[in-house]
Amino acid sequence: MTIYDATPYLDGNFAPVADEVTATNLVVTGSIPAELVGRFVRNGPNPRAIPDVDKHHWFLGEGMVHGIRLGGGKAQWYRNRYVAPQESGAFGPNTHVIGHAGKTLAIVEGGPLPVELDDELNFVGTTTLGGLPSGFSAHPKLDPITGELHAAAYHWPDQVDKIHYVVVDAEGTVSKSIAIPAPKMPMIHDMALTQNYAAIFDLPVAVNFDMAMDGYTFPMAWDREYESRVGLIPRTASTSDEIIWCEVDPIWVYHPMNSYDREDGAVVIDVCEYDSMFDSDRNGPLRDAPPRLSRWIVDPSTQKVTRETIDDRTQEFPRVNDAVATLPYRYGYTSGGDLDTHDWFASTVKHDMDAQTRTVREHGDGREPGEPVFVAREGATAEDDGWLMMYVYDRGRDSTDFVILDATDITGDEVARIELPQRVPNGFHGSWIPDE
Ligand SMILES: [Fe+2]
Numbered sequence: 001m002t003i004y005d006a007t008p009y010l011d012g013n014f015a016p017v018a019d020e021v022t023a024t025n026l027v028v029t030g031s032i033p034a035e036l037v038g039r040f041v042r043n044g045p046n047p048r049a050i051p052d053v054d055k056h057h058w059f060l061g062e063g064m065v066h067g068i069r070l071g072g073g074k075a076q077w078y079r080n081r082y083v084a085p086q087e088s089g090a091f092g093p094n095t096h097v098i099g100h101a102g103k104t105l106a107i108v109e110g111g112p113l114p115v116e117l118d119d120e121l122n123f124v125g126t127t128t129l130g131g132l133p134s135g136f137s138a139h140p141k142l143d144p145i146t147g148e149l150h151a152a153a154y155h156w157p158d159q160v161d162k163i164h165y166v167v168v169d170a171e172g173t174v175s176k177s178i179a180i181p182a183p184k185m186p187m188i189h190d191m192a193l194t195q196n197y198a199a200i201f202d203l204p205v206a207v208n209f210d211m212a213m214d215g216y217t218f219p220m221a222w223d224r225e226y227e228s229r230v231g232l233i234p235r236t237a238s239t240s241d242e243i244i245w246c247e248v249d250p251i252w253v254y255h256p257m258n259s260y261d262r263e264d265g266a267v268v269i270d271v272c273e274y275d276s277m278f279d280s281d282r283n284g285p286l287r288d289a290p291p292r293l294s295r296w297i298v299d300p301s302t303q304k305v306t307r308e309t310i311d312d313r314t315q316e317f318p319r320v321n322d323a324v325a326t327l328p329y330r331y332g333y334t335s336g337g338d339l340d341t342h343d344w345f346a347s348t349v350k351h352d353m354d355a356q357t358r359t360v361r362e363h364g365d366g367r368e369p370g371e372p373v374f375v376a377r378e379g380a381t382a383e384d385d386g387w388l389m390m391y392v393y394d395r396g397r398d399s400t401d402f403v404i405l406d407a408t409d410i411t412g413d414e415v416a417r418i419e420l421p422q423r424v425p426n427g428f429h430g431s432w433i434p435d436e
Pocket of ligand 1: 095138139189190254255428429
C-alpha cells in the first residue's frame with residue numbers, strides 16, 4: 001500500500017516542507033502595485049512527524065505560516081515559519097492567520113488558543129484575547145462597521161457539552177461570551193454574521209466516540225442521526241435562550257461566502273455545501289462529496305432553512321471584499337476544484353451574484369491556485385476594485401508562486417508573479433495585513 005492509498009493528504013503538494021526559509025532576492029514578473037504595503041500571510045498544517053499514516057488527518061499537524069512582504073512596489077521578503085517552535089510546547093494553530101487590533105494571530109478551532117506572531121512571523125506567545133472561554137475559531141467573522149470579530153468556538157475534549165459564541169471588540173479584547181448547550185459535540189468550523197444575527201451551523205459532523213477510543217486524534221465523522229439546524233443568535237442576545245433554531249437538511253458546510261439580512265427579516269447565507277463529510281473518508285474532506293455554491297434562506301419566523309444551488313461546480317474557499325461582509329453584496333471569489341485530481345485547487349472563480357454569472361481563470365498547465373484573498377484598492381468605489389492574492393503551486397517546478405490578479409479582470413494578465421524559493425504546501429486560509 002502506498003501513502004496515497006491510505007491518505008492522499010500527504011502526497012504531492014500535500015506533503016509538508018522541512019525548512020524554515022528567509023528569502024529576499026525574489027524573482028518578480030509584472031509590476032507590484034506600490035500602494036500595497038504590508039504582508040500576505042497564509043496558514044496550513046505542516047506536521048513535524050506522522051505517527052500513523054492510516055489515521056493521519058489533513059486538518060492535523062503543526063501550523064506553518066508562509067508570508068510575503070510587499071512595499072514600495074517590491075517583494076521585500078518571503079518567510080515560512082512554524083507557528084510555534086517545538087521548544088515552546090505550544091500547539092501551533094494551523095488553519096487561518098489574521099490581523100486584528102495591530103496583532104497577527106494564527107488561529108484554529110477545537111481548543112488551542114490563538115498564537116500571536118511578530119511582523120516577521122516569529123512566535124510571540126499564546127493569547128486568551130482577554131477572556132476566551134474555550135479556545136477560539138479559525139473563522140471569526142469581521143463586522144466591517146463595528147470592527148468586531150464574532151466567533152463560534154468549541155473545545156474538544158475539555159468541554160464536550162457546549163460551544164461558545166464569542167465577540168472580540170475592535171481593540172482585540174473579548175467583550176461577550178455566551179455558552180450554548182451542544183449535546184453531541186459538533187464540529188463547528190465557521191459561522192455566518194449579519195447586522196442582526198450571528199448564525200451557528202450545528203450540522204452532522206460530530207465527535208465519534210468509537211474513533212476517539214480507537215486512537216484517532218481527529219475523531220470527527222458524519223452522524224446519520226444528527227438533527228441539523230442553524231441557530232440565529234440576535235446580536236443583542238445575552239443568553240442562549242434567545243437563539244432561534246431553524247431546521248435544515250443534513251448537509252455539511254465549512255465556509256459561508258457571505259451573509260446578510262433580507263428586508264423581510266430572513267437571513268441570506270451563501271455557502272459551499274456538501275452532501276456528506278467524513279463519512280467514507282476519515283482522513284480529510286476530498287473523498288466524500290464535492291462542494292457546490294448554494295444560497296440558504298434562514299427564516300426566523302418559520303424556523304426553516306430553504307436551499308437553492310447557485311453553482312453546482314466544485315468550489316471552496318469563498319471570499320468577498322471585507323467591506324461588504326455582513327451586508328448585501330455582488331461579488332464572491334472561490335477556488336474551483338477538480339475532483340478527478342482529488343483537488344480543490346484547479347482554478348480561480350469570480351461570481352457576480354447580480355448578473356448570476358461566473359468567470360473562471362485557469363492558471364496554466366500544472367498550476368494550482370489556493371484560496372483567493374480579496375484586497376480592496378484604497379479609495380475604491382466599486383466592490384470589485386482591488387486585487388486577488390494567492391499562492392499558486394507549480395507542479396512543473398515543484399515550487400510555488402505568489403500571484404496578484406486584478407479582481408475586475410481575473411482572466412487578464414497577472415498583475416505580478418513572485419517566484420518563491422520553495423513549495424507552499426496545500427493549506428487553508430490567509431490574509432492581507434496592511435501596515436498600520
Ligand atoms: Fe476554513
